[in-house]
Amino acid sequence: MDDGAVAHHYHLGDLEDVIMAGIAAAGLEVTALSAADLTPVDEFHLGGAAATSDLTSQLGLTDAVCLLDVGCGIGGPARHVAAEHGCEIVGVDLTDEHLQLANRLNAMVGLDDLVRCERASALALPYEAESFDGAYMLHVGMNIEDKARLCAEVARVLRPGGFFAIYDVMRVGPGEVDYPLPWASTPDISFVEAPARYRELLEAAGFMVTASRDRREFAIEFVRRVRAASSSDVPPPLGLHLVMGADFGAKMANLIASLTAETFAPVEVIAVL
Numbered sequence: 001m002d003d004g005a006v007a008h009h010y011h012l013g014d015l016e017d018v019i020m021a022g023i024a025a026a027g028l029e030v031t032a033l034s035a036a037d038l039t040p041v042d043e044f045h046l047g048g049a050a051a052t053s054d055l056t057s058q059l060g061l062t063d064a065v066c067l068l069d070v071g072c073g074i075g076g077p078a079r080h081v082a083a084e085h086g087c088e089i090v091g092v093d094l095t096d097e098h099l100q101l102a103n104r105l106n107a108m109v110g111l112d113d114l115v116r117c118e119r120a121s122a123l124a125l126p127y128e129a130e131s132f133d134g135a136y137m138l139h140v141g142m143n144i145e146d147k148a149r150l151c152a153e154v155a156r157v158l159r160p161g162g163f164f165a166i167y168d169v170m171r172v173g174p175g176e177v178d179y180p181l182p183w184a185s186t187p188d189i190s191f192v193e194a195p196a197r198y199r200e201l202l203e204a205a206g207f208m209v210t211a212s213r214d215r216r217e218f219a220i221e222f223v224r225r226v227r228a229a230s231s232s233d234v235p236p237p238l239g240l241h242l243v244m245g246a247d248f249g250a251k252m253a254n255l256i257a258s259l260t261a262e263t264f265a266p267v268e269v270i271a272v273l
Contacts, residue, residue, distance in 0.1 A: 002189065005189050006094055006095075006143045006189050007094040007095045009143075009184060010073075010095045012243075015097055016101045019041060019074075022041060022239075023037075023237075023238065026236075030108060033109050034083070034109055035080055035082070035083040035111060037109075040240075041076075041238040041243060042074050042075065042079070043076040043077060044074070044139065044182075044243050045138045045139035045167065045266070046169070046215070046218075046223065046266045047215065047266070048240075049080055051138070051167060051215070052076075052081070052138065053080070055165055055167050055268055056165070058165070059165055062085065062086070062087075063086030065085070065087045066087065066089075067088070067089045067133065067136065068090055068131075068134070068154070068158075069089055069136060070136070070137040070150075070154065071093055071138070071139075071143075072098075072099075074101045074102045074105065074243070075101075075102030078115045078117070079106060079109060081136075082111050082114040082115050087114065088114050088115075089114060090117075091116070091117040092119070092122060093118075093120075094121065096119060102117040122140070122150050122153060123150060123153060130157070131157045132159065133159055134163040134164070135154050135157070135158060135162070135164050135165070136167075137168065139183065142168060142169050142191060142192050143189055147197070147198070147201050148204065148205070150201075151164070151201045151207065155205040158273055160273060162272070162273050164207060164271045164273075166271075167215075167266060167267070167269075168198070169192055169264050169266050169267075170198065170265060170266070171193060171194045171264060172216070172263070173263050174263065175263035177258045177264065178254045179254065180247050181251055181254050185247075195267050195269065198267075199269070207271035207273055208273075209271045210271065212267065213268040214265050214267050216262070219265065223252060223256045223259065226240055226252065227249075230249075231249070
């Protein structure tokens with residue numbers, strides 16, 4: 001995996017300015033901003049905030065839990081989980097632009113005491129063994145080729161009994177796909193695997209898979225809503241079109257084609273050490 005190529009795919013150059021302008025256009029008061037106000041733009045995965053809640057509601061989270069967010073992006077899921085459950089969360093990501101914005105937004109919504117986002121590779125986590133109670137990863141594995149090393153690294157930094165909750169786009173059937181897609185403009189940084197392969201690699205790293213769920217229909221409805229809203233004469237001031245850039249339309253069209261063809265689907269997998 002070329003970390004630089006992955007970071008470059010997500011780098012827009014003016015994302016902070018664009019989102020701050022969107023916040024203003026939405027009529028939101030910066031001094032009274034909440035994590036929930038940002039969910040249209042900062043939950044960059046199929047299903048958005050609802051998908052985050054659906055996954056994390058299965059994990060028994062409390063304010064005593066310390067979590068690792070693998071591939072935190074601009075920090076939306078981490079802020080969502082911290083606001084909802086009071087967890088302490090450390091997010092890691094490769095894209096400096098996203099990390100800078102994530103930490104600014106953490107402070108703006110008053111969650112910087114619970115959430116911090118740092119530059120690190122998921123394949124070489126800069127943390128001691130048994131540092132976290134659990135980890136989660138939302139639409140990140142598609143950019144990671146060496147998933148065996150990913151699973152081993154997450155297992156290393158989890159305490160005994162810790163969980164790894166994954167919500168990734170996975171290959172569920174045959175078929176070619178067109179690019180660009182939200183996570184890759186070209187095939188060289190796209191590493192979509194089947195659910196069975198995730199299970200195999202998790203088990204090899206010492207995990208036991210306790211739950212798995214295909215969310216294709218849920219995702220199709222979400223994509224249709226997002227595309228309809230963003231293609232209207234007046235698109236929403238805050239939305240995923242801001243994060244995906246100028247080729248948003250092409251990315252979403254190719255994504256929904258792969259979902260409706262039953263080639264790809266977002267799948268939840270929960271595994272425990």
